[in-house]
Amino acid sequence: MTSLIEHRRKLLMERSSPGRVGAVLPHSDVPPQELPHASMLRSEVDLPEISEPEVVRYFTTLSQLNFSIDTNFYPLGSCTMKYNPKINDEMAFSAGFGAIHPNQPDDQIQGALKLMFRLQNYLVEVSGMNAASLAPLAGAQGELSGVLMMRKYHQEHSSGKRLKMLIPDSAHGTNPASAAMAGFDVVSIPTDRDGNTDLAALKKEATSDLAGMMITLPSTLGLFDRNIAQICNIIHNAGGLVYADGANMNALLGQVKLGQLGFDVMHINLHKTFSTPHGGGGPGAGPVCVKSILRPYLPAPIVEQHAVGGKEHYQLIRPSKSIGKVAAFHGNFGVLVRAYTYIRTLGNAGLKQASENAVLNANYILANLRDYYHLPFDRPCMHEVILSAVKQKEEKGVKALDVSKRLLDYGIHAPTMYFPLTVEEDLLIEPTETESKETLDRFIEVMRTIAKETSDDPDMVKHAPHTTPVRRLDEARAARQPDLRWRRPEHVGSR
Amino acid sequence: MAQHNSHPFQSHYIPNTPKDRQEMLRAVGVSSVQDLFADIPKEHRNPPLDIPAPMSELELKAEMSALGRLNKDIQSNVCFLGAGAYNHFTPSIVKPLITRGEFLTSYTPYQAEVSQGTLQVAYEFQTMICSLMGMEVANDGMYEGASSLAEAALMACRVTDRGDIYILDTVNPSYREVVETYALPQGLNVKTVSTSNIKLPDTAACLLTQYPNFYGYMEDLAAYKRLTQEKGALLVVSADPVAAGMFKSPGDLGADIVTAEGQSLGVPLSYGGPYVGIFATRQQYIRQMPGRIVGKTVDAEGKTGYVLTLQTREQHIRRERATSNICTSQFLLALATTITMAALGKQGLRQVAELCYQKSHYAASKISHIKGYSLPIKGVFFKEFVVQCPQPPAKINQRLLEKGIIGGLDISRQVPNRMLLCVTEMNSRQEIDALAATLSEFSK
Numbered sequence: 001m002t003s004l005i006e007h008r009r010k011l012l013m014e015r016s017s018p019g020r021v022g023a024v025l026p027h028s029d030v031p032p033q034e035l036p037h038a039s040m041l042r043s044e045v046d047l048p049e050i051s052e053p054e055v056v057r058y059f060t061t062l063s064q065l066n067f068s069i070d071t072n073f074y075p076l077g078s079c080t081m082k083y084n085p086k087i088n089d090e091m092a093f094s095a096g097f098g099a100i101h102p103n104q105p106d107d108q109i110q111g112a113l114k115l116m117f118r119l120q121n122y123l124v125e126v127s128g129m130n131a132a133s134l135a136p137l138a139g140a141q142g143e144l145s146g147v148l149m150m151r152k153y154h155q156e157h158s159s160g161k162r163l164k165m166l167i168p169d170s171a172h173g174t175n176p177a178s179a180a181m182a183g184f185d186v187v188s189i190p191t192d193r194d195g196n197t198d199l200a201a202l203k204k205e206a207t208s209d210l211a212g213m214m215i216t217l218p219s220t221l222g223l224f225d226r227n228i229a230q231i232c233n234i235i236h237n238a239g240g241l242v243y244a245d246g247a248n249m250n251a252l253l254g255q256v257k258l259g260q261l262g263f264d265v266m267h268i269n270l271h272k273t274f275s276t277p278h279g280g281g282g283p284g285a286g287p288v289c290v291k292s293i294l295r296p297y298l299p300a301p302i303v304e305q306h307a308v309g310g311k312e313h314y315q316l317i318r319p320s321k322s323i324g325k326v327a328a329f330h331g332n333f334g335v336l337v338r339a340y341t342y343i344r345t346l347g348n349a350g351l352k353q354a355s356e357n358a359v360l361n362a363n364y365i366l367a368n369l370r371d372y373y374h375l376p377f378d379r380p381c382m383h384e385v386i387l388s389a390v391k392q393k394e395e396k397g398v399k400a401l402d403v404s405k406r407l408l409d410y411g412i413h414a415p416t417m418y419f420p421l422t423v424e425e426d427l428l429i430e431p432t433e434t435e436s437k438e439t440l441d442r443f444i445e446v447m448r449t450i451a452k453e454t455s456d457d458p459d460m461v462k463h464a465p466h467t468t469p470v471r472r473l474d475e476a477r478a479a480r481q482p483d484l485r486w487r488r489p490e491h492v493g494s495r
Numbered sequence: 496m497a498q499h500n501s502h503p504f505q506s507h508y509i510p511n512t513p514k515d516r517q518e519m520l521r522a523v524g525v526s527s528v529q530d531l532f533a534d535i536p537k538e539h540r541n542p543p544l545d546i547p548a549p550m551s552e553l554e555l556k557a558e559m560s561a562l563g564r565l566n567k568d569i570q571s572n573v574c575f576l577g578a579g580a581y582n583h584f585t586p587s588i589v590k591p592l593i594t595r596g597e598f599l600t601s602y603t604p605y606q607a608e609v610s611q612g613t614l615q616v617a618y619e620f621q622t623m624i625c626s627l628m629g630m631e632v633a634n635d636g637m638y639e640g641a642s643s644l645a646e647a648a649l650m651a652c653r654v655t656d657r658g659d660i661y662i663l664d665t666v667n668p669s670y671r672e673v674v675e676t677y678a679l680p681q682g683l684n685v686k687t688v689s690t691s692n693i694k695l696p697d698t699a700a701c702l703l704t705q706y707p708n709f710y711g712y713m714e715d716l717a718a719y720k721r722l723t724q725e726k727g728a729l730l731v732v733s734a735d736p737v738a739a740g741m742f743k744s745p746g747d748l749g750a751d752i753v754t755a756e757g758q759s760l761g762v763p764l765s766y767g768g769p770y771v772g773i774f775a776t777r778q779q780y781i782r783q784m785p786g787r788i789v790g791k792t793v794d795a796e797g798k799t800g801y802v803l804t805l806q807t808r809e810q811h812i813r814r815e816r817a818t819s820n821i822c823t824s825q826f827l828l829a830l831a832t833t834i835t836m837a838a839l840g841k842q843g844l845r846q847v848a849e850l851c852y853q854k855s856h857y858a859a860s861k862i863s864h865i866k867g868y869s870l871p872i873k874g875v876f877f878k879e880f881v882v883q884c885p886q887p888p889a890k891i892n893q894r895l896l897e898k899g900i901i902g903g904l905d906i907s908r909q910v911p912n913r914m915l916l917c918v919t920e921m922n923s924r925q926e927i928d929a930l931a932a933t934l935s936e937f938s939k
Contacts, residue, residue: 009611009799012619012837022838023586025846029924030857035849036875040713042743046626047841055837056588059830062616063597067609070596083508084600087552093590093763095570096563102580102767103904104567108896111565112766125545137638137768140810140820148680177810177820183680186815224534254544256535275508279827280613281603281787282636283769299676324676328579328641328669328756329767341559347549349504356528357511363531364519380523380531405608414606419811436510437519463795468608470800475607478792478804482781484632485622 005469008061013486015058016048022055065469066280067413073439077384077416077428078172078220080250080272082358085345088276088338097337102329106315112333113314117303119340120287123268126351127246128257129289133298133319134331139247141326142267142286143178143214148323149265149290149297150212150241151182156321158239166205166213166235168197170221170420175214175245184211191422195223195377197231206238216245217258218382220420222362222428224251232262241265241294249273250432251359251383254352265290274339285335296321301330357433358383361440365429368444372451376423384430386423392451393425396458400425403450405472406464410446504549569764569901573926577879577917578709578904579640579667580770583737584847584920585761585831586838593831603787603823607802613826614801617789620833627739627836627844628753629746630775634786635824637772640756641670644703644733645677646785646819647752647774651701651729652683653783653818659698660685661728665708670733674703690714699728701752706734706745710872710915711855711879713742720749736760736773736832738877740848752776761835762828771828782808785819850920851878858918858927865931867939871913879917881906885939888914895933900926 035041050058067074074081092098100109120132136142147165154162165184167175169191176186187205190198197215213235218224225231235242244258244266250273252258258266270276271284278284290298301316316330346354359382366375366385373387392398404414404427416428431440453461465471505512511519516528525531532540550558574582593599597612604610604617617635624633637643648660660678662671664687675685688694695702702723707713716732723730729751737759739745745753755773762770776784782805790804810817839847855878863870867885882903884891891914892902903916918927 005798009615011615011622013622016840020840021842022840023584023843025584025843025850025920028850028853030854030927033853033856033860035852036713036742040743040875041741042739042747045740045841045844047623047836047839047844049840049842050837052586052588052838055834056592058837059592059616059834060595062612063592063595065609065611065615066597066601066613067606068597069600072609074602076602079602081600081602085508087556089594089599091556091559092765094560094563095568096560096566098763098765099568099570100566100766101569101574101576101582101764101901103576103578104766104901105892108567108901109565109766111562114565115562122546128542137642138821138823140822141638141642144820148676151680173809173811173814173817174820174822176815177813177817180815180817181677181681181820183682224532226534229536255532255541256539257542260539260542261536277599277827278602279825280598280601280610280616280830282638282771282823282825283827284823285769325669325672326642326676327639327673327768328667329639332768333766334763334769341555344547344550344555344558345552346506346508347504348544348546350506350508350549351546352544353504353506353509357509357516359531360511360516360519360523360528363523363525367523380525380533382531404606408606408609413602413609433509433511437515465608469611470608470798471795473607473794473800473802474792475802475804478790478802479806482788482804483791484781484788484804485618485625 011486012048012050015050015054018049020049020051022050022052072411072413073435073443074413075415075429075431076413077430078247079416080430080432082275082432083434084275084277085342088341091341092334092337110314113303115340116336117305117314119336120303122343123287123289126253127266127268127289128259130292131295131298132287132289133302134287134336135299135301135326136267136286136288137327137332138284139267139269139286140174140178142288143174143245144181145288145299145323145326146243146265146267147179147182147184149294150243152297152321152323153294154211160208162209162211164209165211168215169422170219171214171216172220172245172247179214195221196225196227199227199230202231202234206234210238210240212241212243214243214245216247218248218251221377222381222384222386223377224382228261247272248383251355253355255355259291265294270335270339275342276335276338283332283335285332295319297323299323299326354433361431361433361435364440365431365444369447372448384428387427387429388423389425389427392454396454398454398458398461400427402461402464403427406450406461407446408465409467412443412446567901573900575903575916575918575930576901578915579669579756580764580767581759581917582764582919582921583759586835588838589761589831589834592834593827598830599827604803607800611800614789616830616833618791618801620829621789623833623836624773624775627736628734628775629744630753631778632781633775634784634788636826636829637774637786637821638825639768639770639772640733640754641673643754643772643774644670645674647731647754648674648678648701648703650752650783650785651731654729654780655700655727657698657700658683659700660703661695661699661701662687662703664689665710666703666705666733667709693722695722695726695728697726699726701729701731703731706732707738707877710881711876712872712874713877716745716748737848737851740844741852757828757832760832762831769825769828771825771832783818786821787824847920854922854927855880855918861927861931862934865935865938868934878919879915882914882916884912884914886937887912891934891937894936898929898933900930900933
């Protein structure tokens with residue numbers, strides 16, 4: 001007999017039984033039309049044949065193999081896994097927002113455009129910038145849009161070529177990847193001992209071919225760079241522009257506006273700071289906000305408000321020197337509706353409190369774990385705290401990976417680990433403001449327990465997790481012998 | 496405004512009470528939360544925040560529904576609009592399954608041991624996309640159709656080590672624009688060519704085509720394949736996945752890379768997003784593919800499991816040398832399409848495709864018999880077709896809207912008085928007849 005888990009995890013094609021259907025469609029109500037020549041048609045599509053109840057049970061059972069915010073504490077650093085309010089989804093799925101077509105003319109979708117216009121304004125206000133485009137579909141696409149704007153700006157304003165983009169060594173991998181896609185040459189800038197940008201290294205690179213610098217603030221070390229004002233000055237004095245990666249904006253709402261600090265352009269991850277669900281890896285949304293000098297370059301479209309016959313009217317427009325369209329339509333609208341709903345729910349007071357509690361929660365974890373794990377930067381953190389398992393590794397050979405995997409046994413999702421790449425055996429822990437003190441206390445207790453287990457029984461920790469649906473998986477085998485789709489048994493082994 | 500009383504605002508999303516905060520501050524060793532923000536330059540701290548005050552769920556829902564009512568939605572109106580996003584049947588099981596918190600509120604499955612649900616679905620998605628498109632490998636999904644096509648063009652340039660991208664003028668104009676946004680900054684060239692006169696030089700990396708094309712018509716992919724093969728270029732096809740339910744698959748016709756907008760398979764129209772891009776190619780190009788890929792493997796006890804694989808292509812490992820900066824797979828929407836394909840299955844997808852074909856051809860034939868209207872393009876179309884109208888489509892659409900009908904896309908900018916209509920399985924004969932009746936009001 002197959003085990004329960006094997007039975008539940010049989011693939012759709014292995015469950016298929018000829019003649020079963022999962023949906024009944026109507027008969028055609030029009031007179032039969034002549035089909036195209038048979039040579040143009042395929043004989044069949046090799047899709048499964050399964051009844052509806054079987055489909056529902058299969059996917060429901062699979063969902064239960066996941067950790068999620070709704071079921072688990074998920075302190076994944078720089079990902080802001082905060083609670084995703086249910087009202088946001090309800091609004092996004094409502095007929096007025098979910099059942100409108102992207103090619104409908106502006107006058108048929110004034111409600112959608114009004115929502116987008118207001119959201120543009122809210123993001124501009126929160127970031128201290130002057131204009132926004134909601135078009136980019138994800139953080140990485142926001143980055144790409146941002147650096148493309150910088151590129152176009154320099155092409156029009158500089159005589160020489162400005163192709164050098166500075167990126168701190170702690171940055172997320174999308175930063176250098178986006179800069180490279182926009183045709184920039186990436187130069188990495190080191191971090192100093194205190195976790196701030198190394199100013200001496202920065203000054204050396206601030207040359208006449210400088211396009212700008214991409215900075216995540218707070219950094220992915222969970223720290224607010226104390227040199228930020230100086231950094232912006234150095235870049236500006238060299239003729240460059242300063243880009244903010246807004247991935248960690250959850251620390252800053254109502255605390256500081258990046259535009260006022262000197263940033264010229266930034267993207268905002270609505271799926272982080274503004275609570276829209278990550279969906280197992282998308283969808284997100286990565287609106288870009290800019291200072292006035294970059295407004296003409298924003299990705300198309302943006303929403304403008306006009307008075308028509310004394311009535312407010314909203315329309316999609318293309319900024320005069322736009323870098324172009326980054327997608328077929330106007331942005332991930334369903335995500336925008338969720339973020340809008342969130343901002344209105346929390347309001348000014350709630351947004352400010354969200355950041356305060358996010359930062360307090362992270363510092364509470366720092367204070368309670370500093371005696372158990374190495375603290376690479378001994379200073380107050382922002383919304384996330386970076387710890388390291390170097391002690392555990394030196395003494396017992398237990399790595400950050402092992403600590404992370406052991407957390408899974410306690411029903412807690414692993415922190416971000418081995419990122420940033422610059423800190424040895426690091427664990428980047430972001431609790432967010434939507435976790436209670438009780439949850440944090442349990443996490444602290446579990447982390448202390450794992451530290452003790454590391455001393456008492458390091459082998460057990462090294463082989464964790466022990467209670468998950470599967471144990472550690474053979475990733476090397478997956479890469480060496482790629483098996484990327486189901487094949488009929490007779491085709492196994494053939495290409 | 497929420498909570499009309501003298502207490503400070505307490506959000507229902509934030510568990511910490513003032514008492515909790517006091518205890519925590521003591522443990523941290525500071526007297527106020529603001530002390531934790533001391534690294535921020537003082538002159539910039541606590542700026543005024545001009546955002547409306549908090550709102551209760553009750554009040555906000557009323558306001559949102561008033562905002563929603565300013566939109567003409569396709570549940571209260573009949574829709575004949577397509578051109579890249581389509582009104583198709585979504586089985587009722589899709590929404591309850593994709594809104595299960597375990598799928599909806601999880602992150603990218605980097606921790607495979609606690610993400611087997613997401614990973615196994617991704618493997619199912621890759622399997623079904625390969626079957627549907629006739630391809631050997633597929634990734635987990637891209638942002639949407641247009642940027643997926645742009646990434647295919649970039650990939651073709653990497654594979655061929657060439658810099659000229661050729662794109663047919665029958666490809667969706669928005670898609671062509673997105674290809675330019677992505678390709679031009681990298682120093683690549685994008686050239687639009689007419690279907691009537693395709694000449695590819697030896698420097699061509701690829702030919703980008705659409706199946707069916709922007710105007711709804713099928714093109715001779717096999718002929719394009721001969722052209723590209725002769726020059727060592729790749730044939731890239733941006734496909735309608737529903738059309739692939741009845742027509743020979745792009746892979747069968749010789750495509751080297753197939754991209755698609757997956758929205759038609761169970762994703763709400765939602766004013767243009769979030770959608771999911773499909774990306775499939777041949778085995779030999781797998782290491783040049785952008786995006787996430789899931790592979791099957793075993794765990795420490797020999798049990799089957801799934802993991803993200805071939806990650807050395809990706810930005811989090813390779814940084815500026817990655818195949819793309821993409822960091823999402825639009826998993827939630829890929830899940831919606833996987834469930835939809837599973838429910839429709841072998842028979843259902845074919846039925847949907849044939850219903851689209853039958854009804855759109857009925858509509859086209861009916862409209863072409865109205866005096867003053869004609870079908871200017873000859874050939875085989877699937878669910879969309881171009882109509883030459885006797886008067887400006889904007890005017891006709893205005894009248895249609897009065898009757899609760901959202902008409903076709905006005906493409907008069909290309910040729911005056913042309914409209915691109917779309918008819919799917921969602922349109923009844925009665926709706927089509929009503930459309931035709933209103934069109935005939937403008938008959939010459």
